[in-house]
Amino acid sequence: MSRKQRQTRPLTMSSELRYTANTQLEHLHARYTGTGHADLTKYEWLTHQHRDTLSSIVGHPPLTSYLAIADGEAVGRVKFEMTERMLQPCGPPPKKDD
Incomplete structure (x- = not known):
């Protein structure tokens, strides 16, 4: 060479x-949509983190049972509320400046 x-x-x-x-x-x-990228905003990153946490709680029955006992609610009700919170876990998105 x-x-x-x-x-x-x-x-x-x-x-x-x-x-x-x-x-x-x-x-x-x-x-994996939650891995992020260079143009990810703080709101998007926080939304991904909250959704990951909520889906983990719903996906692990012992965690769901623990929250149900702590809240005094039925397990199905806790799952429903967690799933509903996944829609907008951090509230409505902030206004974008053009």
């Missing part, structure tokens, strides 16, 4: 790694 070939080889590996990292990141964003 000549000296010129050795110098160009790491550059192609670097660009391949960058391409692979970008495609993996795009795959994560497509698969």
Whole structure:
């Protein structure tokens, strides 16, 4: 291998790694909507966090039972309220400035 070939080889590996990292990141964003991106606002990030928490509570029966006992409500009622809160967990979105 000549000296010129050795110098160009790491550059192609670097660009391949960058391409692979970008495609993996795009795959994560497509698969998991809550992973965020560079243009994510504070409201959107907070909304994702609240929805993740609420869905985790609904998806784990012991957590749902714990909240039902603590609130003195039926388990079905707690699940319904958690699911309803997922619609707008942080209230209406803020006004956008153009």
